[in-house]
Amino acid sequence: MTQGNTERLGIVVSGSLNKGVEVKLDSSASVEDMAVGRYVTIEGQKRRFFGMITDVSLEVTDQKLVLIPPDVSDPFVAEVLAGTSTYGTLHVLPMLTIGGDVTSLIEGPQPVKTVPSHFSAVNLASQPDVELVFGSEDERKFYIGTPLDMETKVCLNLEELVKRSNGIFGKSGTGKTFLTRLLLIGMLQKGTAVNLVFDMHSEYGWEGRNEEGRKVKALKQLFPSKVAVFTLDEESSRRRRVSTDFVVRIGYDEIEPEDIGLLRQTLNLTEASVQAVYQLAREFGDKKWIEATLGLEDEDETRQLLTRLSIHDSTYRNLRRGLETIRRLPFLESHVPDNPVKRILEYLDRGINVVLEFGRYTDITAYILVANLLTRRIHAQYRERMEKAIGEDIAPPRQLVITIEEAHKFLNPEVASQTIFGTIAREMRKYYVTLLVIDQRPSGIDSEVMSQIGTKITCLLDNDHDIDSVLAGVSGKSELKSVLARLESRQQALIFGHAVPMPVVVRTREYGSTESYKDFISGEETEIRKQAEKDIEELWE
């Protein structure tokens, strides 16, 4: 079973399934060549185990060595002691087994349920091993990066990925945007889902910038036929020379009381003000309440109304101040002829991905208001269609992935139960709508929502609360913690969850060079060619 070309590291000396196994390094393997996050295979007697190095430590056979260190300036003594009296150990977390029998070969790697026996040989995982585990690129699998110190591709099963909500986390400046762009490209390339991206900083639609300030192409430039750019801020788009497909305007009549509830924190509203909104909405009607409230001027009448609705004067003033903030948003108009939700759905139905740029309106009030408002309606539509699809036995709507940034503002414990995003995250795939959540403070996200996130892709995090919340409920949490805290601050990410068979640290695929663009697009071309070939074949049948 052993493969000749693999590099032997040592042997298993102790361990448990829960805590992982200890591996004593051979004297030929240097502790300094090891790296947390690397893959190893363990040759058990009956099966092979696939695991990850989660810790490296130094040991001595005799404690005297620690108390009175030998003179290692003598190369002979150093050479003799290395690997014998002084040795390194690896802590390896076995993740998968690759069985020796036929059935397990067909089924592929399975999660571990036991540990390898004593003194099993441990090797560095070879390229074929990693390929066996993470698969190779195909119609469903998207190449996202390479494992540390390896050339093998790590592929995400996008079809599985989009069935659940996913999260991309990491400190600011660790590459969340690049990863997101990469993932969106993957979804576009493989056509597994249509995307609606709420693009707060206008960096996914036409072009973005990398750390050095160089321009990089974004979705529309790479897939012009598959992406539509919507904008809230026409002027900003024009200045950036982005051709937009639609300018989104939102009418006051589309703002519902729930939307105000969500904005409570950002608008600094009191609980009573939010209650007052519902009362006013009941009074004036769901569509007109905001205009009517803002139009209240006549003092006597207003006072009468407020007394009737038993709304305290201070509450009213608090609410009024909040609504004025909303009114100042330029994309809000009293009446809008075109319905943005309808337009977005039209595009999505045609399989065209929509990126909504916010232009200058990067403040969180605008973002929350618009994202929530549009998503709620789109979700409602999807729900309707899905129910119809079940009832009439027709094809369900296309899988939709909604990308939101600053997710903790939508999904924090206080509002997660009220926002549509909380609902989507919990309902998961029933209605074919899932989320791609991007955030730098995952600890701010409701734990219930967090637990429903299928695949988590996380760049470097160094706040303990953030790390804990990302890793909550994952087996081998403490081991992954050390891996996560030691990621490099750029281009490295830990991926775990539904779409990968085991947690994996990847160096993300190159993005931004001409070759990289070619790679992304070539996938699409071959797909078109494949489809054409298929059509031709069918024609001749």
Next chain:
Amino acid sequence: MQRAGEVIEASTTDFMAQCYELYQSPPFGSLVKTRDLPVELYGVVYNATTTGLEPGRRPIARGKDEASEEDIYRSSPQLLKLLRTEFSVLVVGYRENEKLYHYLPPNPARIHGFVYLCSPEEVREFSQSFDFLNILINTHLTVSTEEIVAACLRQMSQVYEDGHAFLVAAGKELAILLSGEFNRLKAILGRIKT
């Protein structure tokens, strides 16, 4: 094959041999062998003595009127016959039917068996395995075991082209055998470093 002496006392663990010429004992730590056909016993020289032939008669100082030490022997040639050199050998293995075993043989050496110094080829063959080190470090002799082990390894390393690699390998074996006794290991390593 160089003959080094003749067995005059033997037990399972060691034997003593007398040299044919005075002061011609093999070096401390060298590998020697004696035959007890079909078995060949291998041993490591751990001690050598030169004493008077008769146990009761101790040599006396004779050089008062002589100019040099050689003159003492020249003027009293009987001395060479009245003194004898003996060496003690610790048995560390044997060969039977062309196969080497690095543990004690079934029978001790035979009295009057000839003792030979091992050729470089034999030393190389014998030192392919370091199992004999275990016997060496576990004996209790008048000479300290660290000295014997170090001397033996030094001697053996001379037959190798890359003596350093041999000593490192031996050192690693010792580090395992003496895993809890770093001071002993240090003593040996200090004596064999190149």
